Structures are given as structure tokens and as C-alpha cells.
Amino acid sequence: MSMFTRSVLELFSFPRYVLLNRQLRDSRIRTLYSAAALGLDNYSKTRERVQNQFTNMADRFRSKMEEISHPESKNLVFTEDLKNMVHLAGENDVELVLKMLRRFNNQSKDLRFGTFVFGPVVMRMFYYLNKPDEALNNSEDSLKYASDLWKNLQEVGHQPTRRAATFIAALALNQNAPHITAEIISNVGAQNYITIRNLKAAALADLNRLEDAVAVLRRAVQVDNPNQAKVSFTKDVVEKVKAASEREERKEIAHEAQALLKRLSENGHTVDQILDDMVCAEIAVTDLHGPRNRERRYIAATFERTERRDPPRSYQRPGLRDLL
Structure with missing residues (x-):
């Protein structure tokens, strides 16, 4: 793969653009x-x-x-x-x-x-x-490069951002590699994020692991909190789970999945958008020097000075891991 292709892929911390042809x-x-x-x-x-x-x-x-x-x-x-x-x-x-x-x-x-x-x-x-x-490079080559880069980062102990993880996972899903999606998502720390839940449910459905997909959907209903935004599933993820239930030979699991999908719809846990829209939500510039953010930094600094007693900082030369 040429330098240009690699530069394009590396430009936005894994392909920010790979889903947008x-x-x-x-x-x-x-x-x-x-x-x-x-x-x-x-x-x-x-x-x-x-x-x-x-x-x-x-x-x-x-x-x-x-x-x-x-x-x-x-x-x-x-x-x-x-x-x-x-x-x-x-x-x-x-x-x-x-x-x-x-x-x-x-x-x-x-x-x-x-x-x-x-x-x-x-x-x-x-x-x-x-x-x-x-x-754009939305292809198998892009997935291979991104997957290899992900593995290399994992080997040196670096955890990519959640947005980077969701992009690779979504690319794998679009390239008919749900096993890669499931593996990447399993290594993300914040499992409760809505994008992570949707990707996990979609991957499990494509892998014909309906029982596990149902468990992801069920947890969203069980933790329903009126004081928090509802955990929702996109219409294409719902369709994937529905299709998996129709392929499922165990009737009791299939019926449970269909009943749960109906409950999610009735209780407002589904949204009229696709997973691509959720993964590709616009990222805007944050003004770190604005008055509101300056106030937050001042409050945080004041709190840390009064509440924390950290040990003296060591100004050692950073190692390789620190530079990645």
C-alpha cells in the first residue's frame, strides 16, 4: 500500500471517512x-x-x-x-x-x-x-490496514479512542466481517455507550448468536432510567436482529427476540436512523479557551489542589509507550 493511501487512512485517527462514500x-x-x-x-x-x-x-x-x-x-x-x-x-x-x-x-x-x-x-x-x-478507501484493503494497525497498538499497550474503535468495528461490519467487529468492541472499556451497544447487537446478530444479541437488547430495557436519555437501537440494527430471529431454529429464543423487539419499539427504544448516522455523528471544534471551559478548568484545578494529595511528579524521560 502506498504512502498516500496510508496517509489518508492515518489522517483522521483511523478512517473517519470510510463509511461515507x-x-x-x-x-x-x-x-x-x-x-x-x-x-x-x-x-x-x-x-x-x-x-x-x-x-x-x-x-x-x-x-x-x-x-x-x-x-x-x-x-x-x-x-x-x-x-x-x-x-x-x-x-x-x-x-x-x-x-x-x-x-x-x-x-x-x-x-x-x-x-x-x-x-x-x-x-x-x-x-x-x-x-x-x-x-475514500472503503474497501477490504482499508479494513486489513486498520485491523493490523489496531493489533499493533494493542500489542504495545496503547488503547485507541472509542471513536476510532467504532469506526473500525463499523467498517468490519460493512465488509461482512462481524467477527472482527465483535472482537474490537469487546476491547472497548465503555460498553454502555449507545454506539457500542448497537455495534455489538448488530455483530452478534450477523454471527447468528441471537441469544447474546437479545441479552444486549434486554439490558437496555432493564437499566431504563427516566432521568437519563434512553438507550436506543437504530432501525437497521433492529432489522438485523429480526432477521437473525427468523433464521433461529430454537423457537423459544426466536419468540423472545421478537417480543423484545416489540417492547423496545413500544417503549421508545428505537430510532429512525441507521447505524452509519450514529457512528458518523459530526465532531465539532471545542473552544478550550472559551469562558465556560476556562471556568471548568479553574474549578477542576481548585478541586484537585484542595482534595488531592498526589505524590511528587517524576520528570523522567518518557518511554516508547508514552510516546505512542
């Missing part, structure tokens, strides 16, 4: 991240600045980059060349950007002196140009 800037759909959270505002400003600098040279620059990127060329693609092209690119320049990325990746790493990371900027370019097909 849709137009990125279509106003009729919701996106996973707000424009500010994706850094599109700064990208647009930098794009405008670079284009102003290349007002009378853009076409000549493109021609030069075409020459450099040719397979028989011995020239190098420099970091600054690639940065400029990513901000100059129009709809007809995507292939040129990809050729430059491949050549840049194949060059000796000894020739790279900067630390610029292109993955996020290239993804912003795709977003800006409305090129989702070129940006």
Missing part, C-alpha cells in the same frame, strides 16, 4: 467533521495566498511539475513543490498531485529534510475540490 460538500448530507475541525478555513486562506503568489506562473509551474513527475525523469519533487501544488490544484490537477505524491514517496528518505505531513493537507484539497471518490 458520498459527495463531501453536498449540502443535503451531514459530514462527520465540521469545516473548522477539518482545518478547511486555514487551508482556504493558504490556498488563496499561494495562488496570489503564482498569479502569472501557475501554468508554467504545472508544466514543470509534469516533467519532474514523468517516470523517466531524474529530477526530484521537493517538499515546497508539493505544498504549492496541493494549494494550486484545480479539478484537472488531481492526477498530477497523485503522481507527485508517488514520486515524492519513492525518493530516498535521506533527501527529505523537513517534517511536513502531507496527508491532512491532501485530504483538505480533495474536500475543497469535491473529489470523494479519489479520497
Whole structure:
């Protein structure tokens, strides 16, 4: 797998986009991240600045980059060349950007002196140009890469975020690998989150483990608290459990599942959305410097000073695990 594909996958802490094979800037759909959270505002400003600098040279620059990127060329693609092209690119320049990325990746790493990371900027370019097909990698290769990366992180003792776990689990579910979904979800600490419950129920249903899926649904009813938001299941997860009950040979388990689904519907534990919507709920930027958050940090700091007696901190050099 090429550097570019890996960069795309790593860009958003596992594929934030893998479930969204849709137009990125279509106003009729919701996106996973707000424009500010994706850094599109700064990208647009930098794009405008670079284009102003290349007002009378853009076409000549493109021609030069075409020459450099040719397979028989011995020239190098420099970091600054690639940065400029990513901000100059129009709809007809995507292939040129990809050729430059491949050549840049194949060059000796000894020739790279900067630390610029292109993955996020290239993804912003795709977003800006409305090129989702070129940006997305919702495939078996994506699942394999994400699964391998998950295993490596587990081996070194690093626990990925819950959002990362739900994305890999959902991707596995969409790639007909519910066993991977079940395994990943089982390693997530917060089992009571609504997304985790839905993914678990869906995976167990696809694995024909109806009795276990029923147990997940039943717990949602048993812990029903009027002071808290109800635990709900999406319509496609409900359909998966219903289909599993129709395949179930043990009639008593099948009847219990169908009766429980009816009870969930009557008591408002089902929602008219699909699991994809739940997993891909938009993430917005949190203003850590706003007055409300400053107040929270001050209160938390005051509480810790008065209530906690932590031992003196050790300022040792961090180990490998701490740097992951």
C-alpha cells in the first residue's frame, strides 16, 4: 500500500471517512467533521495566498511539475513543490498531485529534510475540490490496514479512542466481517455507550448468536432510567436482529427476540436512523479557551489542589509507550 493511501487512512485517527462514500460538500448530507475541525478555513486562506503568489506562473509551474513527475525523469519533487501544488490544484490537477505524491514517496528518505505531513493537507484539497471518490478507501484493503494497525497498538499497550474503535468495528461490519467487529468492541472499556451497544447487537446478530444479541437488547430495557436519555437501537440494527430471529431454529429464543423487539419499539427504544448516522455523528471544534471551559478548568484545578494529595511528579524521560 502506498504512502498516500496510508496517509489518508492515518489522517483522521483511523478512517473517519470510510463509511461515507458520498459527495463531501453536498449540502443535503451531514459530514462527520465540521469545516473548522477539518482545518478547511486555514487551508482556504493558504490556498488563496499561494495562488496570489503564482498569479502569472501557475501554468508554467504545472508544466514543470509534469516533467519532474514523468517516470523517466531524474529530477526530484521537493517538499515546497508539493505544498504549492496541493494549494494550486484545480479539478484537472488531481492526477498530477497523485503522481507527485508517488514520486515524492519513492525518493530516498535521506533527501527529505523537513517534517511536513502531507496527508491532512491532501485530504483538505480533495474536500475543497469535491473529489470523494479519489479520497475514500472503503474497501477490504482499508479494513486489513486498520485491523493490523489496531493489533499493533494493542500489542504495545496503547488503547485507541472509542471513536476510532467504532469506526473500525463499523467498517468490519460493512465488509461482512462481524467477527472482527465483535472482537474490537469487546476491547472497548465503555460498553454502555449507545454506539457500542448497537455495534455489538448488530455483530452478534450477523454471527447468528441471537441469544447474546437479545441479552444486549434486554439490558437496555432493564437499566431504563427516566432521568437519563434512553438507550436506543437504530432501525437497521433492529432489522438485523429480526432477521437473525427468523433464521433461529430454537423457537423459544426466536419468540423472545421478537417480543423484545416489540417492547423496545413500544417503549421508545428505537430510532429512525441507521447505524452509519450514529457512528458518523459530526465532531465539532471545542473552544478550550472559551469562558465556560476556562471556568471548568479553574474549578477542576481548585478541586484537585484542595482534595488531592498526589505524590511528587517524576520528570523522567518518557518511554516508547508514552510516546505512542
